[in-house]
Amino acid sequence: MDVDIGSVSLMDLLLKNQIEGPKLNGSLRVERVYGKSSTTRSYATYPLQFMIPKKALPSHVDAVLVYALTFGGGIVSGDCIFFELNVGADSTMMLLTQGFTNVYKSVEGKMSRHILKCSVESGGLLALLPDSVVCFATARYSQVQRFNLAPDASLVLVDWLTSGRIARGEVWNFEYFKSTNHVYIQEDTPLLLDSVCLDDHLSPSVSERMGDYHVIAMIFIYGPRLAELRKLVQSNVEKLAGGILNNRRRTSSSRADQVQTPKQNPSAPAFLASCSTVGPLGDGLVIRAAATTTRSMYGFLREQLATLEPILGRFPYADN
Amino acid sequence: MTTEQNSTNAAVSRAEDHNLSRECALKLVTGFLTDVSVITDGPPIVQSGSMDWTTWQLLDSLFPTGGFAHSYGLETAYQGGLVSDCASLERFAVNSLQNSAGLSLPFVFAGNKFPNTECWLELNKILHAMLTNHVARKASLTQGSALLRTASTVFTEFPELKKMRACSYAPTATTPHHAPLFGVLCGLLGVDAVTAQRSYLFMGLRDILSAATRLNITGPLEAAKLQHQIAGVTETLLTRYANRPLQDSYSTFPLVDTFQGAHDQLFSRMFCS
Incomplete structure (x- = not known):
């Protein structure tokens, strides 16, 4: 009871042990050089690799496109991939992956870890648009992503997970998955502290919790350069959710009229998304979506993020 | 005879x-x-009973904190088809309680251990950024405000509550969230940490099942039976999720956030959240 926590802020306690210890595998910095976003630092060690294709984007677009690759297309048990991204003032970086991030089977209960620290300076934009994480049966995965933003920096972040290798019958069969996304404004004001943990050792099990859904996604949009996108996505998602829920409502009320007939099996919608604004000024938007197929989630992401094309030079998730 | x-x-x-x-x-x-x-x-009546009266009052439906205006996402889940009968209601209730245990109990625990205004303000700020679903966030804020108003009126022997109430009026007003404030209140009243966390889950279950009867998913007798059945499960959740530090606070049921976040889009609705 008499522990003095006055000297240690609770915020420090919150992140303690989450980002410390592991060796840095890579670091990448993009800055504005002669009026154009350019890579000024790129360093990566095994098993991480950055691929920065030249001329991949139309010449009128000011952005650096980076693929973050890992040998083996994923993270093996016991490995920790830890890298930093730094976006300088008024520059733009888009980080993609070349496919799903596979999290392989856990050996001797070891965890696969992914740690990412990002900072975006004034007027900069970071777009983190990876393909989904796929956890194999018995996999253990922990992901921590921390973003330090200048008040007028911009960020679009997609973080998503599928149920596993469905074709092999692995549906929500992993042992442990935890994803933490912390977004701070100027290092100390928390804007979004999002943490989801799916631990299969606990009852109810993950598959009991997820029901018929195979894909869950979280999308976060913040900043002046994405203000239009944010408003557009918000209105789209609200319309979409209203349509899905209220059309069901009418059919279910007509069913309720026939009280004598036995109730049908619970049939939740195949896709649902909802959104919430965050931050004191409501200038951040969190979208959460659940889908029964990866294809429908790709479709949703493609549709909602299409207006990023003028800024990033390509349509996100267009190839999937 | x-x-x-x-x-x-x-x-x-x-x-x-x-x-x-x-x-x-x-x-x-x-x-x-x-x-x-x-x-x-056993012990004399006066010594053993006074704490029970306090705990029961906090959990009583007469204690005006407005819990019954909220369905913890059940209304959207019901209209969306995720919950349609008693079996799916039980699943939803257990999943939601687990989510609430994973996310909120560290705040109840920390509030209970450090029942003072400074810690409470910090906890409140952190929880505000952690509640990423605006419907759940609003529900937590309205219940927290009602709890602070009630508690500062009822438990006048604690000046700390008056001080916290003043913070919610100050120019940089802090609107209280439910979980940390409930923890702080229990701490001030001398309710031990585990009882405080158990009580928090009890209220969650009570409010979900109360909403379920008003949504006509189940009748009052069946709801009472469910409450009894789920109580055992909740106790297991408590052994796993009680007394955890703040950095272990996370949600475990992302579907509830997806559904509940769309609450405002329901064409007709009975509950605030």
Whole structure:
């Protein structure tokens, strides 16, 4: 009871042990050089690799496109991939992956870890648009992503997970998955502290919790350069959710009229998304979506993020 | 034998089960025993009971904190088809309680251990950024405000509550969230940490099942039966999720956030969240 926590802020306690210890595998910095976003630092060690294709984007677009690759297309048990991204003032970086991030089977209960620290300076934009994480049966995965933003920096972040290798019958069969996304404004004001943990050792099990859904996604949009996108996505998602829920409502009320007939099996919608604004000024938007197929989630992401094309030079998730 | 004699005999045999002599039992049930001390064992009543009264009052539906205006996402889940009958209701309730245990109990625990205004403000700020679903966030804020208003009026012996109330009026107003404030209140009242966390889950279950009966998913008798069944499960959740530090606070049921976040889009709705 008499522990003095006055000297240690609770915020420090919150992140303690989450980002410390592991060796840095890579670091990448993009800055504005002669009026154009350019890579000024790129360093990566095994098993991480950055691929920065030249001329991949139309010449009128000011952005650096980076693929973050890992040998083996994923993270093996016991490995920790830890890298930093730094976006300088008024520059733009888009980080993609070349496919799903596979999290392989856990050996001797070891965890696969992914740690990412990002900072975006004034007027900069970071777009983190990876393909989904796929956890194999018995996999253990922990992901921590921390973003330090200048008040007028911009960020679009997609973080998503599928149920596993469905074709092999692995549906929500992993042992442990935890994803933490912390977004701070100027290092100390928390804007979004999002943490989801799916631990299969606990009852109810993950598959009991997820029901018929195979894909869950979280999308976060913040900043002046994405203000239009944010408003557009918000209105789209609200319309979409209203349509899905209220059309069901009418059919279910007509069913309720026939009280004598036995109730049908619970049939939740195949896709649902909802959104919430965050931050004191409501200038951040969190979208959460659940889908029964990866294809429908790709479709949703493609549709909602299409207006990023003028800024990033390509349509996100267009190839999937 | 008359009916009256019959019932007296029954009562006497019941009293005999409590190891009272037949003579004493007869006196007791016929009203001649005035010295109650022969049938009480254990600690004196005054010492053991006062804390129970406090805990029960916090959990009583008469304590006006507005919990019954919220369905914890059940209304959207019901209209969306995720919940359609008693079995899916039970699944939803257990999943939601687990989510609430994973996310909120560290705040109840921390509030209970450090029941002062400075810690409370910090906890409140962190929880505000952690509640990423605006419907759940609003529900937590309205219940927290109602709890602070009620608590500062009822428990006048704690100046800390007045101080916290003043913070919610200050120019940089802090609107209180429910979980940390409930923890702080329990801490001030001397309710131990585990009881505080158990009580928090009790309220969650109570509010979900109360919403379920009003949404006509289940009847009041069936809801009471569910409450009894789920109580055991909740106790298991408590052994896993109680007394955890803040950095272990996370949600475990992302579907509830997806559904509940769309609450405002429901064409017709009964609950605030």
